[in-house]
Amino acid sequence: MEKLRDFVDHLLLLRGRAPLETCWLNFAQLSDGDARRVNLWFRHAVLCEVQVLRLDLILNGFRLKLDDLPLVSRRLAKLNLSGVHLMHNFPDFSCCPVLEHLDVFFCDLSDAKKISSQSMKCLNIRHCTFSQIFRTRIYVPNLISLRLENYWYRTPVFEVMPLIVDAFVRVHDRSGDWYSCTSGNADYEECLCEDCDFCHSNTNCVLLQALSQAKNLVLTAQEQEFIFKRELMQSPTFNNLKTLLLINCFCVAFDLHGITSILRHTPVLEKLILEFSFEVPEHDDEVEMKGSCSQMERSSAISKHLKLVIVKC
Known part of the structure; x- marks a missing residue:
């Protein structure tokens, strides 16, 4: 390492x-004294007006804390971070006026109260840990593409994104407020969160309302899907949505009220895809059904633009 x-x-x-x-x-490995040096190298690259900056740490669970200072760069356009801990002020990208692409993978965001950028167009947050106490607020008003995949703990709050085109959201069994809500943890006598993802009394639309301008939306669930069902029941209207893909969203797809609510609030929807994965031993066959809506039998709740419904299982 010294060399x-x-x-x-x-x-x-x-x-x-x-x-x-x-x-x-x-x-792939760092000693205790290397954190300061890596931070120095990282900041020096920024001072050199780097345009594409990538920091990957594969350290068996250890996440390097990046200096708690916002980045300042006139040239940085793309930033990829993997295996690091982002402190309070680091995700303030207001001083990076041309930053358009941010990819955050397997990072600790539990101290990040806000992620903000006026210039960002593509944001990927994958396998990251958010706070169990507060919701991280994400302010990216010019975002075009979002991928939020398999996050831990409290669902972040996205402020309005009027230009969003493509959005992909995947939740798993650790996504949401399981550790502070009686719905997910019987050790608590009462929920400690004011706007818990899993409390039936919570009527806030935390996630999907911010995606309501998207043209293409993918929602996929692994082992839990309550977040999607609750938010869809709040009936956000997707005025621009043309393609909707629901993967393993059983409680939404198999709920007549849920599907009706989706169709009623997607006035220009053209394609609806329902995809399910069943673990059946010794059977690898896939079944796909395609159908279209008859104009004579079409319900008034269904978009007149809907041309294709695909069911895969």
């Missing part, structure tokens, strides 16, 4: 602040 430190010091620090186009820092 690597010397090499990177010479490669990055001794070259001064000559501009960088791309910088990728990838580590």
